[in-house]
Structures are given as C-alpha cells and as structure tokens.
Amino acid sequence: MVISLKDVAARAGVSVKTVSNVVNGYRHVTPATRQRVQQVIDELGYRPNLTARHLRKGRTGIIALALPELGNPYFAELADAVISYAAGLDYIVLLDHTNGRRDQEVLFAQGFRARLIDGLILSPIELENEDLLARGHDAPLVLLGEREYEAPYDHIAIDNVAAARTATRHLIDLGRRRIAFLGARHGRARQTAHLRLRGWREVLAEAGLPHGDALVATTDGYAREDGAQAMARLLDSGASPDAVFCYNDLVAIGAMRALSERGLRVPEHVAVAGFDDIEDGRYCSASLTTIAPHKQAIAQAAVDALIDRLDGDDEAKHAAPRHIRPGFALVRRESTLGKP
Amino acid sequence: MVISLKDVAARAGVSVKTVSNVVNGYRHVTPATRQRVQQVIDELGYRPNLTARHLRKGRTGIIALALPELGNPYFAELADAVISYAAGLDYIVLLDHTNGRRDQEVLFAQGFRARLIDGLILSPIELENEDLLARGHDAPLVLLGEREYEAPYDHIAIDNVAAARTATRHLIDLGRRRIAFLGARHGRARQTAHLRLRGWREVLAEAGLPHGDALVATTDGYAREDGAQAMARLLDSGASPDAVFCYNDLVAIGAMRALSERGLRVPEHVAVAGFDDIEDGRYCSASLTTIAPHKQAIAQAAVDALIDRLDGDDEAKHAAPRHIRPGFALVRRESTLGKP
DNA sequence: CTGAAAGCGCTTACAG
C-alpha cells in the first residue's frame, strides 16, 4: 500500500499542511510537532510522490541533455560532467540522444517531453537556424557545441577556428610541411567541421604552405572507422602528408591505425593531432596530441545558463541571449613529438 | 500561456473526455469530431502535460538505469543499447551513476526517485545482499552485471567464470605458459573480479600451469591507469609473464601501454586478452582480443524483465525471480596472434 | 459516440 501525506497526517493527528511543512523543512513548526510527524513518516516509510509535487509546482526539477550519441567518449565525458554538476544544484538530468539526425533534433527543439522537463540543453549537428526560429515558445533552451545560429538562445561553444589554428600552427612548428585535414564534411557552411577546416586553411595559407583540397579528406561520420577509411584514401591518393590534423580524437585514432597498417610510424613519418581530449587518446601506442576543450567549464556554463533562465530573477530570465566561449588548451603528446 | 485540455475542449465545443480520446487515439470518436478536435489542437499548439498524466495514471513510463559510471565505454555502450531498446517499447530511460559506491547504490535500491520512476535497472559494484533484503517494497528492480545475490530479484549476467575460462584457455592454446591475471580485488568473494579470477585459476590448475599469487596483480579500480600501474608492478616483481588476462578492456589497454613503455611487444613478448569488447580495443596498435558479452541481449533481457513486472499479466508479475544468462563470445584479434 | 464529475497527491494562499 502506498502511503500519502494524508495517511501521515491522520496518524500523527495533524493537518496535511503541517506534514508538508515538515517534509519540506519549513520553519514555523514546533519541535514537538516536527518530531512526532517525523516519527510517523519513518514508521510508515512515507515517501513524497514526486509526480504530484511536479504537477502542483509546474516544475519537475528535470532538465534534458540531448546529445548526438553516447558512444563517442567526448559526449559521454561531457554528459558525466553535466549530470554531476546539475545534481549539485538539485537538478536531475534526463539524457537523450539524437543520433545527430535533424528530425530528432527538431523534435527536441520543438518541445518533446514538454512539461516533463523544465529546460533543455541541446547539442545539435544537423539542426538548421529555421528549425529554431519555428520553435513554439516553450521551456528554456541552451545550445551546446560548435554550430553557429542566429536564433536567440544561449549558446556555449569554444572558439573552433582559434583551436584549429592552434593545432595546425603546432604542426607547422614541428617542421611539417604537408599537413592534411581529416574529417571535412560536404554541405552547409555553419557546421563545426567547416570551422575547424577554416582554421587549418587560414594558418597554412599564412605560412605559405599547401592547403588545397588534395590535402583534405571528407568523412561521413566522426567515428574511428571513418578516420581509418579517410586516412587510407588520402594515402592512396598520393597526397603523402607528413602530418594530419583530425576533426576529433576518434578520427585521429582511426587514422593512426590506418597509418600503422601501411607501415608508417607516428610521429616519425606522420605527426597526428586530434580534438576533444578523450581519455583513449592518452593510451594510444603513440599517445595523442589534441585540443582539450574545457569540458568542466562547458558543462557548468550550460547548466548555469539554463538555471538562470529557470530560477533567476526577472533580469536574468529575460537577459539577451548569451554566447559563452569556454577555453581550450593544446595538449602535446607523443603523436607530435620531435622533428621529421 | 499554457494550453490545457479544457482550453481545447472549449474551443472545439466538446468535452474534455472527447479531447482526451482524440489525443490518446482511442476509437469511438466520429471522424468529424476527431478532425475538428485535431485541428484545434494544432491551432493552439496543445501538448499534453505529462506530469498530470503521470499523477493520474500512477505511472510515468520512466525507468531508471543506474550504472557505476559513464566514463567506461562498456557502460556507455550498454546504456545506449538499453535506451534504444526501451524507447522502442515507449519507455524513457533515466540514466544515473552510482560511482560504484555502496551508499549510492543503497540509495537507489531503497527507492530513490520513488514514483518518478516505474522501475529500476541497477548495476551494483559494492552493494551487499543485506542491503537488498532491507529494501522496503517498492518499484520493481532488475539487477545487472556479474555480482551474485541471494535476494529475490531478476538478475541478468553472463557466466563470468565460463568466460574467464574461455579466455585463459585461448592463451594456453597459443602456447603461453606464464599467464598473469590483472585486476583482482581485495575483499568480498562475490565480486565479479573474483569470478573472473576463479575461471583463470581453474583452467591454469587443470593445465598444470602456475597460478599462484605471484601472477596476480590487484587494482583499486578498473580504468586504463589502473591497468598500466598493475602491469608495471607485475613486471617489476620479476613475474615475467608471457601472457595477461585482464579484468576488462580498459585495464588491458593500460597494460599494453605499460608493456610498450618497457619495450615489450604485443603479442610477440606478451599476449593480452581483455573483457567487454569496447570499441577502443579494435583500434589499439595491436587490436585487442577480448570476451564480448552480448550487450544487446543483456540490454533486452533487462528491459524485458522489468517491463514484465510492470505490464505483464499477474503470472508474469509475480513469477519467481529469474536469473538470465546472456551469451558471450571470444573475439580473437592481433593481441593474441601467433605463437611465442 | 459523448458528457459531467471525481480524484491522483501534492502545495499554497487564505484564515485563524
């Protein structure tokens, strides 16, 4: 049998209001009353029905985090950070994945799980600006990740062009001259891959080094296998790079595998740099040099932005959309050690 | 302004019951009425308030999946499988992590998030049998993973002893004679590590090969770093193994890193086998031989068991606790190729 | 095939 507030009240000989006050730790309850009520609660094993509380308060204390996929360690690590940080602020995180598909992303943006969640942190891949503009006003939304939008929502993203420039510059400083880019994508120019590609291209152009399409390999996705295939294709094409800057660490790990299968050593023959700083990278046979976005800072900024809209004062609630840029760092490891 | 059923009913000139019928796709509504109501719904942008529905039905359609950590790719991959499979059955999964700490596991077992979730799938590390026996009757609980309990709950786990035997036998068949175990734990005998250690020991004993503590390295955790440290310690101790069977793939990846830092090659000098079949293992410089638990089968069995208790007929609901053993496979890769 | 009404279990003005 399920115990309700009413049952506790009856047994303790007080009103439900008083029990509610005790459960919620309000003042203005005599210690004697409080103790008696608490005793009945323990005796009966009463637990508040969260669902009823949610309906009454119009709030659930649940925020959704919609990520492309959990299989990518970057997102798993980020999810971990968001969940932990939100828990410290008494928010529950409902984790969802969109598979990076536009229809799923639109679903979330449109208010999927309305009134189950108080707000949403969404990391879109394919979502378009128009999808956001068409959004019926609903729970607060914070955008995560590197795509750029004009729609008026808080947006947390590191500066991808700058990060890509840093990584590419590092490869040049090693003395490498034929630096390839792995993980470009066809299609729309707002995507993250374009930003990283742009940073790569800018720096090479400034250095007077080759930066044509012959040194760019596109991929369908961003998994290890995509990196391996793209690297193989690039080698077959005769591009003979002496360094590769990869869209992310997974692509880089795949690329290193493809290189070793052809008898090419990292970093002696080809230096490799990735992006994300996932833990796997530290344990590769040549540990992976990478761009480390400050995941903790990203997670905190996203949750803080959302909660400001939810619980902040009127000013915070209606402030202009913010664009927050957490930092990043270049982490140098074995995959870019030494000179060619 | 938030639109409720009542608003829709008023605008469409019908009762709330009828609107509810339309929303829930019940029969027995004239096509004309249905169409009119649907039109108003679209016009007003009405979305049912899930919280109210939950309170009324006494069910939320949410099940929790409490895992030690998301940072371990095995759990991330498993979570992915559970979420996808449950979604197909119209259940939402709330992902939680316990950090493998007993107090947190007890919290979930005791009914944390009562009446927010309909049931719980819990993968315990430190939880004790007595913790389960003390459980106040609450939402259905399914236990996941390899620890063994006497408490009366459905339990999904592969046969760890058999799997460890298979892996160890494989190493013997390669001609290896000094086969170490990496990732033992001090303490209680029910733990998974003990089961895998037992399988290892049994097979070596049967083969008349050394299986003493000199060939066993304990770890504090099961991360890459733990594996690297344990491997280093084992090598320093002069145990000079020609093969290692590791508690899981992460430990194996750490071990391979430690081996390469000492100039030992895999598999030429030391063959390595792991457990879990996480994707990283396929892209190691020597791709990793491993035991592959059927994750999909595990996820399905767990969700099915829970939903049987939730939505099944009386027989299914009150059936004796089941112990389900999904299968596993030995996946042979480069880390155990050839002969010494 | 449709309507009027009760009730899920809370929280919170409103009184006292």
Place this chain on the structure above:
DNA sequence: CTGAAAGCGCTTACAG
C-alpha cells in the same frame, strides 16, 4: 504556529 480547502491537468468509471 496550524487547519480547511482549492486546484495543478490529466484519465476514467459512470451515465446517457
């Protein structure tokens, strides 16, 4: 400091 009562937005017997 405590109580009686309304209401959050649904679903569902109960009628008709």
